[in-house]
Amino acid sequence: MDLVECETQKRGSGVKTNKARRRKITNFAALSMAYLAMAFGLFFLGAILWTLIKNGLPALTTHIFTRETPPPGSAGGLRNAIVGSALLTGTATLIGTPLGILAGTYLAEFNDKPRWVNIVRLLNEILLSAPSIVIGFFIYAVIVARTGHFSGWAGAAALTVILVPVIVTSTENMLKMVPSQLREAAAALGAPRWRVVWSISYRSAKTGILTGVLLAIARISGETAPLLFTSLNNQFWSTNMSKPMASLPIVIFQFAMSPYNDWQHLAWAGALLITLGVLALNVMARLFGRSHQGVF
16 A cells, blocks of 8 residues: 555656646746747837937927928928927817716716616727727818818817727726725715715826826827818918818828928928827826826
């Protein structure tokens, strides 16, 4: 019996050793693939950034911020396009942020009617995955075709439609992370529902909501397709939202496709500006997201 037990124990330890070895091999293979995928992404990200810096940094002079887009063969800058992009993005953010936060709050807090909640969530998911060019066509048919001219308001409306679903999704997810015990405690003290949402849910999730807003702004900052059908472009200085308005994505698209070297240099400078702006917004969102982890 002792010999049989010893043999059984040896076989059992051998099986455990083989299983442990297989787990280590599987873990090593999975980690290797993960590191390779990370290196693959970082390589192309570094290549893109290096190309932008190499071609855009020499053209990034003070004229970029002080002069308007020039005709071919003349010196100029991107001041009108920078201001136009700021106006379009800022207007879309001012309009879309309250709408997105309120819709996300409805989905997370006031979900007593599952049928309407499911409809709103489905519509939000459809808008979230809709191609931006389709949204541009829609705004063109609704605003541009009826007014008879392109305008900054139409461009801001298209960007708003793109921005809202991102904020709705992030707001809903952040509010759902708030522990229900906090709401129940506030309700037990006699606080009305709106006060619970305002003082408990929003206060706990404000960092995450702000992170979602920053990511949404980064999402719309480089959109080109919807602006082609809405705000179009304007080579001159203009802050009138009722007229066609210049924007960095449109100027980059037009100048990069042109055969003129001076326009191509301005296109590289504009691409570098947008890239740095989007990277800054993403870094800010990451920093806010890290601070959000310790809220609860």
